Amino acid sequence: MKIGIVGLPNVGKSTIFNALTNAGAESANYPFCTIESNVGVVAVPDERLDKLGELYKTKKIVPTTIEFVDIAGLVKGASQGEGLGNKFLSHIREVDAILHVLRCFNNDDIAHVSGTVNPVDDLETVNLELILADLEILERRLEKTKKLARNVKEERKNLEILEKLVSELQAGRFPDLKNYSKDELEFIKSLQLITTKPVLYVANVGEDDLGEDNEYVVNLKEYVKDPNKVLKISAQIEQELSQLDEEEMALFLQDMGIDDSGLKRVIKSSYDLLGLMSFLTAGPDECRAWTIKKGTKAPEAAGKVHSDMQKGFIRAEVTNYEDLLKYGSEAKTKELGLTRIEGKDYVMQDNDVVLFRFNV
Ligand SMILES: Nc1nc2c(ncn2[C@@H]2O[C@H](COP(=O)(O)OP(=O)(O)OP(=O)(O)O)[C@@H](O)[C@H]2O)c(=O)[nH]1
Ligand SMILES: [Mg+2]
Numbered sequence: 001m002k003i004g005i006v007g008l009p010n011v012g013k014s015t016i017f018n019a020l021t022n023a024g025a026e027s028a029n030y031p032f033c034t035i036e037s038n039v040g041v042v043a044v045p046d047e048r049l050d051k052l053g054e055l056y057k058t059k060k061i062v063p064t065t066i067e068f069v070d071i072a073g074l075v076k077g078a079s080q081g082e083g084l085g086n087k088f089l090s091h092i093r094e095v096d097a098i099l100h101v102l103r104c105f106n107n108d109d110i111a112h113v114s115g116t117v118n119p120v121d122d123l124e125t126v127n128l129e130l131i132l133a134d135l136e137i138l139e140r141r142l143e144k145t146k147k148l149a150r151n152v153k154e155e156r157k158n159l160e161i162l163e164k165l166v167s168e169l170q171a172g173r174f175p176d177l178k179n180y181s182k183d184e185l186e187f188i189k190s191l192q193l194i195t196t197k198p199v200l201y202v203a204n205v206g207e208d209d210l211g212e213d214n215e216y217v218v219n220l221k222e223y224v225k226d227p228n229k230v231l232k233i234s235a236q237i238e239q240e241l242s243q244l245d246e247e248e249m250a251l252f253l254q255d256m257g258i259d260d261s262g263l264k265r266v267i268k269s270s271y272d273l274l275g276l277m278s279f280l281t282a283g284p285d286e287c288r289a290w291t292i293k294k295g296t297k298a299p300e301a302a303g304k305v306h307s308d309m310q311k312g313f314i315r316a317e318v319t320n321y322e323d324l325l326k327y328g329s330e331a332k333t334k335e336l337g338l339t340r341i342e343g344k345d346y347v348m349q350d351n352d353v354v355l356f357r358f359n360v
Contacts, residue, residue: 001065001097001274001276001291002066002067002068002069002094003066003067003068003069003095003097003099004068004069004071004092004097004098004099004197005069005070005071005098005099005101006071006074006089006092006126006130006194008074008112008113008125009032009033009073009074009075010029010031010033010073010103010111010112010113011073011112011204012101012235013070013071013101014027014033014034014038015027015204015235015236015239016099016101016202016233016235016238017038017040018239018242019235019238019241019242020238020242020263020266021041021042022042022242023040029111030111031083032073032084034070034071034073035084037069037070037071037091038069041066041067042065042066042263043064044064044066044267044289044291045263045264046063046064046278048289048321048351049063049280049288052282052287052321052324052353053287055329056283056287057284058285059285059286061287061288062287062288064278064289064290064291068099069091071092072084073113074089074125074129075113075129076128078129078132079129079133079136089133092194093192093193093194094192095197097199097274098194098197098199099200099202100199100200100201100202101202101204101235102119102122102202102203102220103204104117104203104205104214104216104217104220105117105204105206105209105216107206117216119203119219119220120219120220120223123201123220123223123224127174130194130195131169131172131173131174131195134193134194134195135169137192137193138165138169138191138193141162141191142159142162142163142166145158145159145162161180161187165193169195174195175193177196198273198274199229200229200230200231200269200270201224201230202231202232202233202266203216203217203220203230203232205217205233206236207234207236210237210256210258211257217230228269228272229273231262231265231266233262233265233266237256238261238262240252241253241261249261275293276291276292276294277291277293277294277348278291278292279292279301279354280352280353281305281354281355282324282353290304290305291304292304296347296348297348298313298315298316298342298344298345298347298348298354298356299344301348302356308360309356309358311358311360312358313344313356313357313358314359315341315357316341316342316346316355316356316357317341317342317354317355317356317357318340318341318346318349318352319338319339319353320338320351320352320353321351322351323338
């Protein structure tokens with residue numbers, strides 16, 4: 001999974017990126033500090049893997065990973081070349097989801113490009129630039145497709161979709177994906193439009209504002225409407241947290257009255273937003289987590305592990321992680337009838353520890 005970070009300059013994108021990835025990207029108190037994009041990969045923290053590792057005396061633990069891409073700041077008029085322009089958006093065309101960072105902290109020492117802190121205005125500014133950048137791409141594609149559509153039937157369908165997308169963007173809003181069929185969505189995905197990707201708005205608040213929502217966050221949540229799409233984080237605190245070991249982190253979080261680090265919350269929200277889950281494989285050689293879409297059936301999940309396992313899929317032997325932990329071994333859960341044999345129509349569930357049987 002890949003996640004791209006967007007926002008105005010100097011709002012804390014690189015600070016959050018660093019806190020999440022420990023990648024040490026440059027972050028400083030001036031706009032356009034980031035010019036070239038930064039890429040960092042993080043392991044998705046999963047305590048189940050550590051527990052399984054102990055149980056199986058595993059040689060290797062392999063968490064699933066997420067890649068974050070931190071890019072330059074967008075400003076009003078970027079599509080006309082203002083600031084650093086918008087060409088750098090190409091670095092996030094391939095991502096699965098967008099983190100849109102909004103400044104929700106007061107600090108006179110940190111310059112705001114428009115002079116006042118107003119996350120709703122900022123959100124509209126950046127979203128408009130994303131819309132304009134996608135329109136640029138669509139208009140070029142539209143020209144090409146119009147020519148092709150004269151002879152190719154398939155392209156006539158695409159032309160219709162392109163026109164519908166353009167009209168939504170021209171009206172100043174992100175395309176509503178509910179209005180498109182599954183086939184149409186497939187084509188839309190291939191266009192790599194930023195405005196059709198799921199977005200998580202990150203409210204970057206001051207260190208004292210993690211408890212109750214400050215006025216900026218209240219306004220932002222009201223504007224965005226769906227509270228699940230707004231995640232409150234203090235970039236500065238996350239930066240400090242990322243320097244601590246696990247024990248110190250737990251104490252620090254307790255002191256601050258928060259449950260989880262920003263990384264864990266970003267990951268959890270992104271999984272929810274994208275409809276993802278992970279299943280586990282476990283054994284003495286390796287304990288590993290695998291990311292799949294919710295609703296994935298066993299053979300397709302097996303294909304994540306190895307394409308042969310999907311091709312030659314016979315069955316899945318599934319044990320619930322909690323059961324495995326409680327009874328201490330697969331032999332015991334088998335004896336108790338808690339390890340189930342599932343066929344090709346089985347839909348993978350949370351906490352499944354799986355052994356795929358296959359034949360090639
Ligand atoms: N007080 C405070 N300062 C912050 C916070 N987050 C970021 N900053 C500061 O704001 C400045 C800009 O942060 P960056 O992370 O470089 O911002 P950016 O969005 O990557 O900026 P560009 O790369 O220029 O687009 C730095 O001096 C940070 O230390 C925060 O939560 N609180
Ligand atoms: Mg930056």
